[in-house]
Amino acid sequence: MTATMGTPQDTGAVVRGTVPAAGGGRPARSRRSRPLITYGRWWWALPAVLAVLLIHYVATAGGAFYAFTDWTGIGDFDFVGLDNFRRIVEDPALIGSLENTLFLAFGFLIATNVVGLLLALALNRTLRTRYLLRVLFFMPVVLSPLAVSYIWKFIFDFKGPLNGVLGWFGMAPKTWLADPTLALWAVLVVMAWQTTGMVMVIYLAGLATVPAEIEEAAALDGASTWRRFQHITLPSIRPSVAIASTLMLIQGLRVFDQVMALTGGGPAGATETLATQVYKETFALSNFGFGAALALLLTLIMLVFSVLQQAATKDRS
Amino acid sequence: MTQQRHRGLRRIGVLVAVPAVSALTLAACGGGDDDSGSGGSGGSADSFSFAFENASGGQENPWQLLADQYSEETGVQIETQGLPPDSYGLSMRTQLQGGSAPDVMMFSPGAGNANAVLPLAEGGYIEELGEESAALIPEGNESLFEIDGKVYAQPTDIIPVGVVWNSGAASDAGVEVPADESAMLDDCGTLAGDGKSFLAVAGSAPPNMGLMAMAISATRVYAETPDWNEQRSAGDVSFADSEGWQATLQTIVDMNEAGCFQQGAAGGGFDAITQGLTQGTSLGAFVPGAAATELAKATPGLELQVQPFPPADGGEPFLLASPNYALSINASADEGAKEAAREFLAWMAEPENAARFTELQGGVAITGPDENLSPVYEPVADLLSDGDYAPLPNLAWPNPGVYDALSTGVQGLLAGQGDVQSVLESIDQAWDQ
Secondary structure (H helix, E strand, O other): OHHHOOOOOOOHHHHHOOOEOOOOOOEOOOOOOOOHHHHOOHHHHHHHHHHHHHHHHHHHHHHHHHOOEOOOOOOOOOEOOOHHHHHHHHOHHHHHHHHHHHHHHHHHHHHHHHHHHHHHHHOOOOOOOHHHHHHHHHHHHHOOHHHHHHHHHHHHOOOOHHHHHHHHOOOOOOOOOOOOOOHHHHHHHHHHHHHHHHHHHHHHHHHOOOOHHHHHHHHHOOOOHHHHHHHHHHHHOHHHHHHHHHHHHHHHHOOOHHHHHHOOOOOOOOOOOHHHHHHHHHHHOOOHHHHHHHHHHHHHHHHHHHHHHHHHOOOOO | OHHHHHHHHHHHHHHHHHHHHHHHHHHHHHOOOHHHOOOOOOOEOOEEEEEEEOOOOOOOOHHHHHHHHHHHHHOOEEEEEEEOHHHHHHHHHHHHHHOOOOOEEEEEOOOOOOOEOHHHHHOOOEOOOOHHHHOOOOOOOHHHOEEOOEEOOEEOEEEEEOEEEEHHHHHHHOOOOOOOHHHHHHHHHHHHHOOOEEEEOOOOOHHHHHHHHHHHHHHHHHOOOOOHHHHHHOOOOOOOOOHHHHHHHHHHHHHHHOOOEOOOHHHOOHHHHHHHHHHOOEEEEOOEHHHHHHHHHHOOOOOEEEEOOOOOOOOOOOEEEEOOOEEEEEOOOOHHHHHHHHHHHHHHHOHHHHHHHHHHHOOEEOOOOOOOOOHHHHHHHHHHHHOOEEOOHHHHOOOHHHHHHHHHHHHHHHHOOOOHHHHHHHHHHHHOO
């Protein structure tokens, strides 16, 4: 770190306006011609810092406060201690929502990363149509999750195209979104289908940093495709793995749009997640205190898993 | 030197102006009408604001049309807010707490819905109404509009809930309205063999499942025990131990097994109902009577009627019918706006205006069936005249969670999850929350 200080790449002193003139103690540039950034003192950021603190952290802390009350969204409330959390633990439906959340989060994490990486590897260099294919695979990412979910809802409909295709093969139609054993998988498919393109782009960016010469040298030395991937490609794209997996885990844990649009949490709670339960309890059933407790729990789960995931993908070299 | 000073001043000016403009912008965005009194939305004796549910978002909404008519007749300006039904209750709660709620608001009577009026009245957000409003409350419905003898909402019309029946399609299929459950299950088998269904249901929409269960409970629970909800509130009965509720949910299971519902019913949406009814592939559906009027208007040649759900074998027909919508006044509104709001409510209660609203909404006059009764309700006219009906049960339930537990529970029964007893136990649990 210290070795780089004062090198031509170190622009900090220039930005700070403290570079001395050669052979003299006077500043190289006069006070009059200093760039505006010279005035960039810490207190310039104060309004933004205050706004973030007030709007984000204080508001979140305020929401957490209600997790220990029985507020119904209107009128007075009483402190109920940990009752809301006790109720969460004792309610099988909410435990089911937690399980669904974890299933979707980790299923989403694995599906998007595995498929996204395979797509990135396939479309990295040699294929002539790779630019067109990249666009096609990335396109779902720019669409609204709700719009995508409603299209898939039509596909999964009992009289929809998917059952039509099954019918060609003489198979019985299925109620994809109303079958408790299939509905959660259907939600996972829609989530992964829409987001895999994003993961592919992250991995493509990572793969661009892998020197082709090293791979070629390894290939000349007789290393198999798998060994080249294992020992050259994967270590080189470790930062991409960390970013993609963290983003997908968080996105999976807070899944909401797709569930609401496809199943509304049904049938009978089979696809409810913590996020949909937060919405339902807070805004549909007016249990603001209980909804805040669920939201707090979801936040803590996301925090814990994010930290664990960061630790797991940390570059130890 | 002068240039330097100017530059310095300009920099200081920039430094001061940016936060100042930001502060002004924020103040402008957040600026309320400070002179609007104690949190009301302003207004005077010749103007007020009015919020209501508007599912389609169009101008043909009955509330909008009546408000326009009132403005035309009296010259009073009404600022209307037609909001989507699914977020309406939350919007009103938020606005009432923030002091920015409209002067007149549409609510659901009782406490069982997200847009229910009584919890808001208990919180002191709703103005007490007078004798004129109290006189409109149908007998037996007082607890849905009153707290300690004080009236907080004015009913508008009665909406019957039974089975909306496609008479034309039934006639084509050679099926008559079954007299009891056994006859209905027989018809279900016959129709299923012909590729049709006795009923179209929206299995993916829990509220439709809840409405089905309530419509069936009319004959299984409320015909024999009209005060069942009061008994439940007193802790004398429970859903889990109620033979009537057990029979209600068992009927749904039996209907499912007998093929009474359309194929893929568990995953069906409201489009399955409209398509089934209008195309004649299903003979009936559980939708409010007002929706039958709307569907009939929108589909020329479609013959829809409201029928009571077939009773259990040996039972008598019985119906659900109640004022499902009511008008209330914001307690924090300005005195001028309150006065204008009271006059509007009095105008709405006048027979010719009430009749106009009833016609537009497709309901039944709040005073009971009269010469203006829509032909859609002809099969249930006698039940309505004889008082053989109970209010929609969930209006009197203590919180929205009870109806949610019933709705999702029935959805599960249709999808093969859970059993009758566990669903009833979950409803009891929601009641006691």
